[in-house]
Amino acid sequence: MKKTSTDAAAIAKPKSKNLSKRIFDCWQLYLFVLPAIICLLLFSYVPMYGVQLAFRDYNPIMGITGSPWVGFEHFIRFFNSYQFKQLISNTLILSLYSLIVGFPIPIILALALNQVKNSKFKKFVQTVTYAPHFISVVVLVGMLGIFFSVNGGLVNQVVQLFGGEPKLFMGEVKYFRHMYVWSGIWQSMGWSAVIYLAALSGVSPELHEAATVDGATKLKRIWHIDLPTILPTIVTLLILNCGSVMSMGFEKAFLMQNPLNTEHSEIIATYVYKMGLINAEYGFSTAVGLFNSVINCILLISVNKISKKIGQDGLW
Template identity: 50%
Template structure:
């Protein structure tokens, strides 16, 4: 009678140290390219975070951050009781929501229109012209806005006067200034934002459009039923990031374009922190305002991401 021996499965081979680090060594050039981005985040994003403790201290420049005495939540109590703080929060939300409602769909519409162009040279030319303003400084754009909208020498008011109307003081009119901020932001950033959506549109299977054409669907129906669903995940992710920055109303833009006559409608949290922090040297109070803005933005981002995952999207984390 033959003896039956039990078969034993061989133990998995253990990787040696050189084998474990082989992927790291294989892509060493990519990791080196990643170093500048990591250094940037470390130096400009994470290292300054220790300065948040100024919001809880009676900061003195001579004593420094660590030796200044603790005051707890005193700065936050003063901040919320300050007469101007509700106004700057309201202005920040109003400008940011106006940019969100009008500015967020703009690059999507622009990308869909560019995607429909069939003449390659014309398409590239339009795309280049629309994203070039992204590289122009807000200081330059602010100067252009002042010159173009000047009530005395601006070309816009020259045209208004040509039709027999009185010149309009655009840059000092509280009813118009917010719209100037919104539309100048759209003009500057829509072309740059459209690049992401164009890349997402290129990832859609071209056979879907061909099948829809065979079935008799027009271009509008193809956009609605194929293009937009195809870039929905990209739209959701960018919308989540935008909601997380809802209290970022555009510090550089507002600082370059506003003036004391429109403080009532244009003074946002960032400009308030900059003006009060440097003007009256209240560093603890302004740090508390900045920390308040960051906490609210983080809460909104987490809540928006939670809702997106509930709706079946991946979210950002």
């Protein structure tokens, strides 16, 4: 017998009742999640009200809604700015450099630590690699200034030991990107490896035992057992990292920046800070920040779709 529309409506009503009943029965769980939802609304959605600054000539006296509407004038000004190409290229190069070099290193570290049998040595390496994560950005940049100092810096002392001349590493443009990226890798690789080590803990020892009996070397076991196990985790983190390509950290770039290396150190984040807080051009800086966020969103959606097309799990 064919189901009529009345039958479908009759079926739909119990489902809605069952849903409300389940919510009522599990109200403790929803109450537990409520603080997180409130925080998400207050700090992620309510501030979106200020996005309209990007389309207004903001005047603090007139307020957001009272300021005149200028449409895409701020965006056009940014696109026509002589700094536009420099800002985009500096941000992309620095971010892609960090992603290409920094993303595989925690994976390699986790795979190597997973093969270590000596528990004391493994814990020692984990402690040494985790520790830099807890150093603040300000302290890290201060350490770079001390180690690479022209007068008495450790690096320049080694250079002089081999007959070289001391260099102003913090002031030369060609060294900025390398110092920024590799210091970041040193600081974060141990902490980032924790996720992969957690994923590797789910690998059954029986698989390795069977592979060893069949004559598989350590490299083959890593390639055919460990890597496929953590591949979903790798893909998920890669998508998230690609979605923040345009969002380089402001603090570190700003602290390492000086008049001698601005050619490579001026990125979108530092430019927004200078235009917004120092020059008080709130509408223009909001437009630049919104442009940056839109690009990140497009990249995130694109990488997620590519991941699903090649057969991997996406974020949604």
